[in-house]
Each structure stands twice: as structure tokens, then as C-alpha cells.
Amino acid sequence: MPRIHNVMTSSVLPAVLLVGALLPGARAAHAQVDYRNIDSGRPVRIGDATPTARKSLELNLGNGRVEQLSQGRYRLQLEPRLTYGLLPRTEVSVRSPVFFNERALRPRAGVAGVGIGFEHQLRIESLHLPSVGLGTELFVPTGPAALPPTYSVRGMMTRSFPVGRIHFNGAYGTFNVRTPVGFEKILPPIHGACSVAPTELAMTVRFACMPSTLLSAAAPGATRTHDRWLFGMAVDKSLPLRSTLLMADVFGQKYRSIGRPVDWTGEVGVRTQLSRSIVIDAAVGRLFTGESRATFLTFGTTLSRALTL
Structure with a gap:
């Protein structure tokens, strides 16, 4: 716990303070529009319907998330991601989440897997109709x-108004559960003693705080696949003279067939563009309903450049 707490103090808070300090001094620059592109998870979960521009390569470095769980515990996640605008209004992406769990979990750290994504903008926003996008991802x-691998499909809609933009996202996907022998029902809450925790990075369910004697005696049982869904909305406000975007969102998630109610989360974030190729972001969020409570911070840096493959 002290180690994770030190990571939060030394990495996350300076990143948030850096973004805040840059807001008054950020300058407008021609052709700097990357700060307006809200990729899912950067820095809030609900994204816009605009994919990466054609022949543009984006490298997300230092993207992290620190969660403050119950009982004074912390969890750190890092997620490097590479995105390329392969065709007009079409992007492909590869991500590889890395997790650092609290001491009660085993393993405490590792690579969760590799996600391969695809996103296409079905229509560009017009005077009377919003922009619409469709994305999918295979996670191994x-x-x-x-x-086993899981998949997800996500629909996005964005509408612009004089005061800002509004975004709607809906997603459907799968997650896998490995049931240990001798346990017929999976019980929440996810952050309580002897509980099970859906790990969104790996789309799995793992035992969080079960006594080690039970864990060592329980052999892996059958693997079951269940479905999950997400629905949410976001609003944003751009400050063009400062190359900065302010945003907030709220979304609900439901993991079916494991006895969990809908989890609702709210976030507020900021993106600011330092140069033609560098954007930094940060956000704070709260999982405020459901079987658990958690406060988290996200931070990240995006490097972009034109590239012909």
C-alpha cells in the first residue's frame, strides 16, 4: 500500500497540477485540434464519434489510472496505446494494459492482455443530424x-451546439468468469472482504480477498461467458484561444449473471494541447453507486504525427 500510495503522490498529482497550471498559459496555434478529440478513456470514458485522422499516428504514453479503494487501498493501471488513421474516417488501434494490484491480490502486477480495436465514422455531423460512429475491439x-478472448461493440453519437458538444455512447460486450470448484455462486461486493472483483482491464472476474487457504484448496472450475453493457453521456466545452477542452460525463455499467447491480460513475476532465503534436490530459472520477465505491484519477500524454504506412 505505501508503494502504490507513493506512486499516486509522485505521478498522478503532479500530472493533474501540471494540466491545471498550463490552462492559463496555453496558447492558440493553427492546426491544433487534437485537444478536441475525446478518445474513450482519454481522459473520460465516454468518447466522441470522431476517429483519428487518416494517415495520422497517435501514441498514448504515460496513460495511467490510480484508484483509491475501500480500507485505504490503492490500485494502479497503465495503458499504452497506438492508434493509426488507416482509411478515411477509420482508425485501428492496439493497446496493452498493465496492472498493479493491492497486496491482497495475486498476481500483484502484470500485463493484462492485448486489445485490437477498429473504429469507423458512419456519418459526419451536418446542420441537422449528429455524427455517428461504430467501434469494436477484440481483447486477448x-x-x-x-x-478466453472477449469482444465489445460500441456506438457513438456527437452533436455540436453553440455552447459546446454532447456525446452519447452505448456498448455491448462479453466477459469471462472462471468458477472455482466448491463455489456455486459469485457474490459481491467487489471491494469487501472475501469478495470477487470484475477486472475491467482483462474482462475477467477474480477473487479479491478470499482467505489464502481457500484459494489454494480450490481448483479452477468451468469458464463461463456472460455479457455486459454500458450507456452514458458526456458534455464538453472548448476554449480555442487556449487550445483546451473541458469535459464531464456520467455512465452506467452492468455485468450480468454475477449478482451485481448497475455501477454508475461520474468524471470531470481536461485536455490541453502543448504543441502541434503533444496533448496532455487529466481527470478525476467517482464510482458512486453499485456494490462498491472508488475514487480515481487518470492522466496521460498523446503524441501525434502524420505517417504514411
Whole structure:
């Protein structure tokens, strides 16, 4: 716990303070529009319907998330991501999440897997109709005890108004559960004692705080696949003279067939463009309903450049 807490103090807070300090001094620059592109998770979960521009390569470095769980515990996640505008209004992406769990979980750290994504803008926003996009991702968990791959499909809609933009996202996907022998029902809450925790990075369910004697005695049982869904909305306000975007969102997630209610989360964030090729972002969020409560911070840097493959 002290180690994770030190990571939060030394990495996340300076990143948030840096973004805040740059807001008054950020300058407008010609052709700097990357700060307006809200990729899912950068820095809020609900994204816009605009993919990466054609022949543009984006490298997301230092993207992290620190969660403050119950009982004074912390969890750190890092997620490097590479995105390329392969065709007009079409992008492909590869991401590889890395997790650092609290001491009660095993393993405490590792690579969760590799996600391969595809996104296409079905229509560009017009005077009377919003822009619409469709995305999908195949996620392949890694490690000796990795579960089968999962997939997700996401729809996005963006509408612009004089005061800002509004975004709607809806998603459907799968996640896998490996049921240990001797346990017939998976019980929440995810952050309580002897609980099970859906790990969104790997789209799996793992035992969080079960006594080690039970864990060592329980052999892996059958793997079951269930479905999950997400729905949410976001609003943003651009400050063009400062190359800065302010945003907020709220969304609900439902993991079916494991006895969990809908989890609702709210976030506020900021993106600011330092140069033609560098954008930094930060956000704070709260999982405020459901079987658990958690506060988290996200931070990241995006490098972009034109590239012909």
C-alpha cells in the first residue's frame, strides 16, 4: 500500500497540477485540434464519434489510472496505446494494459492482455443530424491462467451546439468468469472482504480477498461467458484561444449473471494541447453507486504525427 500510495503522490498529482497550471498559459496555434478529440478513456470514458485522422499516428504514453479503494487501498493501471488513421474516417488501434494490484491480490502486477480495436465514422455531423460512429475491439488476455478472448461493440453519437458538444455512447460486450470448484455462486461486493472483483482491464472476474487457504484448496472450475453493457453521456466545452477542452460525463455499467447491480460513475476532465503534436490530459472520477465505491484519477500524454504506412 505505501508503494502504490507513493506512486499516486509522485505521478498522478503532479500530472493533474501540471494540466491545471498550463490552462492559463496555453496558447492558440493553427492546426491544433487534437485537444478536441475525446478518445474513450482519454481522459473520460465516454468518447466522441470522431476517429483519428487518416494517415495520422497517435501514441498514448504515460496513460495511467490510480484508484483509491475501500480500507485505504490503492490500485494502479497503465495503458499504452497506438492508434493509426488507416482509411478515411477509420482508425485501428492496439493497446496493452498493465496492472498493479493491492497486496491482497495475486498476481500483484502484470500485463493484462492485448486489445485490437477498429473504429469507423458512419456519418459526419451536418446542420441537422449528429455524427455517428461504430467501434469494436477484440481483447486477448495474457498469462498462464488467462481466460478466453472477449469482444465489445460500441456506438457513438456527437452533436455540436453553440455552447459546446454532447456525446452519447452505448456498448455491448462479453466477459469471462472462471468458477472455482466448491463455489456455486459469485457474490459481491467487489471491494469487501472475501469478495470477487470484475477486472475491467482483462474482462475477467477474480477473487479479491478470499482467505489464502481457500484459494489454494480450490481448483479452477468451468469458464463461463456472460455479457455486459454500458450507456452514458458526456458534455464538453472548448476554449480555442487556449487550445483546451473541458469535459464531464456520467455512465452506467452492468455485468450480468454475477449478482451485481448497475455501477454508475461520474468524471470531470481536461485536455490541453502543448504543441502541434503533444496533448496532455487529466481527470478525476467517482464510482458512486453499485456494490462498491472508488475514487480515481487518470492522466496521460498523446503524441501525434502524420505517417504514411
